[in-house]
Amino acid sequence: MQFENTLSFAQNLDANDKLAHFKNQFHLLTNNNKHVVYLCGNSLGLQPKSARLAVEQEFSDWAKMGVEGHFNAKNPWLGYHHFLTENAAKLVGAKPIEVVVMNNLTVNLHLMMVSFYQPTATRYKIIMEAAAFPSDLYAMETQVKHHHLNPENAIIELIPRAGEHTLRTEDIIDTINANGDSLALVMLGGVNYYSGQAFNMKAISKAAHEVGAYAGFDLAHAAGNLHLQLHDWEVDFAVWCTYKYLNSGPGGTSGVFVHEKHANSAINRFAGWWGHDEGERFQMKKGFKPIAGAQGWQLSNAQIFPMAIHKASLEMFAEAGIENLRAKSELLTGYLEYILNNFSEHLTVITPKNKEERGCQLSIIVKENGKQLFDFLESENIMPDWREPDVIRMSPVPMYNSFEDVFLIGQALNKYFSKNK
Numbered sequence: 183m184q185f186e187n188t189l190s191f192a193q194n195l196d197a198n199d200k201l202a203h204f205k206n207q208f209h210l211l212t213n214n215n216k217h218v219v220y221l222c223g224n225s226l227g228l229q230p231k232s233a234r235l236a237v238e239q240e241f242s243d244w245a246k247m248g249v250e251g252h253f254n255a256k257n258p259w260l261g262y263h264h265f266l267t268e269n270a271a272k273l274v275g276a277k278p279i280e281v282v283v284m285n286n287l288t289v290n291l292h293l294m295m296v297s298f299y300q301p302t303a304t305r306y307k308i309i310m311e312a313a314a315f316p317s318d319l320y321a322m323e324t325q326v327k328h329h330h331l332n333p334e335n336a337i338i339e340l341i342p343r344a345g346e347h348t349l350r351t352e353d354i355i356d357t358i359n360a361n362g363d364s365l366a367l368v369m370l371g372g373v374n375y376y377s378g379q380a381f382n383m384k385a386i387s388k389a390a391h392e393v394g395a396y397a398g399f400d401l402a403h404a405a406g407n408l409h410l411q412l413h414d415w416e417v418d419f420a421v422w423c424t425y426k427y428l429n430s431g432p433g434g435t436s437g438v439f440v441h442e443k444h445a446n447s448a449i450n451r452f453a454g455w456w457g458h459d460e461g462e463r464f465q466m467k468k469g470f471k472p473i474a475g476a477q478g479w480q481l482s483n484a485q486i487f488p489m490a491i492h493k494a495s496l497e498m499f500a501e502a503g504i505e506n507l508r509a510k511s512e513l514l515t516g517y518l519e520y521i522l523n524n525f526s527e528h529l530t531v532i533t534p535k536n537k538e539e540r541g542c543q544l545s546i547i548v549k550e551n552g553k554q555l556f557d558f559l560e561s562e563n564i565m566p567d568w569r570e571p572d573v574i575r576m577s578p579v580p581m582y583n584s585f586e587d588v589f590l591i592g593q594a595l596n597k598y599f600s601k602n603k
């Protein structure tokens with residue numbers, strides 16, 4: 183599409199956007215009654231109006247029924263996680279048996295590592311991004327130490343080529359092949375939180391499997407953002423949080439994917455009563471018998487309140503359709519890229535230009551005084567986020583951002599750079 187930097191052009195795209203009405207289902211931010219262009223959906227998604235109603239339902243049933251809410255609540259708590267499975271599976275391109283919602287992200291990453299990182303004397307290495315999110319770095323480091331191995335030898339870090347900001351798929355695959363027989367696991371983000379780069383999960387999983395390793399992904403920045411096909415890509419496991427693109431509230435619950443091929447395997451795991459055969463759970467017997475599939479990794483009974491929010495949010499995603507959201511997202515982020523390129527003498531977009539290699543986020547390095555520009559944007563009711571040492575991240579999300587929002591970013595940048603040449 184040939185973009186134009188005019189209000190009428192942006193408004194025309196909004197008028198033709200079949201998803202535009204979804205933004206009315208959110209609490210959009212304002213400042214002194216002025217619209218705030220919220221660009222932090224990659225960090226904490228805005229609140230869907232249905233979230234409060236969903237939680238109030240559970241409060242009300244708890245108040246009226248006490249423990250009997252497990253059976254008699256509108257959404258009986260005993261099997262609450264089942265209410266989320268189908269929509270969560272659809273969202274990530276999985277079969278229902280491959281998905282469960284439980285716990286929090288880093289907790290789930292550790293649970294998956296217990297199963298999918300079982301190093302031997304010869305096969306013990308993990309490939310990950312040098313610039314992974316810190317929680318993932320700490321999780322990998324301590325998993326390796328848990329097996330009495332040295333992270334210096336066991337963790338292979340992927341680093342962009344000199345002068346580049348993102349990783350090349352061919353370099354990732356070369357690293358997998360170079361470590362072939364000693365490689366236990368490839369564990370990457372689906373989208374890097376800093377650069378906004380989306381990885382080719384299909385090619386990476388294939389390469390990992392060809393050398394006899396597992397492939398797992400942290401989809402914190404990919405779930406609700408990319409059109410994922412985890413089953414077809416043969417990813418072994420994946421984990422994601424629900425408070426970023428999935429708008430399910432601060433500290434919200436998390437999702438887990440375990441490929442169907444592992445559904446009935448006797449793979450090692452940490453167990454709890456909620457992962458035990460449902461027919462026998464209350465017989466309180468010795469001897470763990472896992473439920474087939476991802477549900478067999480559950481430890482505890484469901485966290486009803488965060489899961490109620492997530493249930494409401496997943497219903498919106500099911501209604502909008504992730505493929506429709508992704509189609510709008512490509513256009514919306516393409517428009518942002520076009521707007522930002524008007525200021526290329528002052529700033530560089532480090533996120534890949536190829537839309538297959540990014541989600542909605544663009545990461546920007548400003549040539550001078552990036553923090554000052556960031557503060558100026560906030561004063562203009564544009565709300566991106568700042569990541570040390572020098573990146574401004576902007577994530578127009580298709581669920582509630584508009585093309586007019588993106589146009590307004592350009593107006594604010596224009597104001598700033600005409601003053602600060």
Ligand SMILES: *Cc1c(COP(=O)(O)O)cnc(C)c1O
Pocket residue numbers: 286287288289315317318371375400402403423
């Ligand atoms: C946001 C994020 C986390 C946060 O982990 P929590 O356990 O939810 O606190 C971890 N890893 C990645 C890649 C993230 O983007």
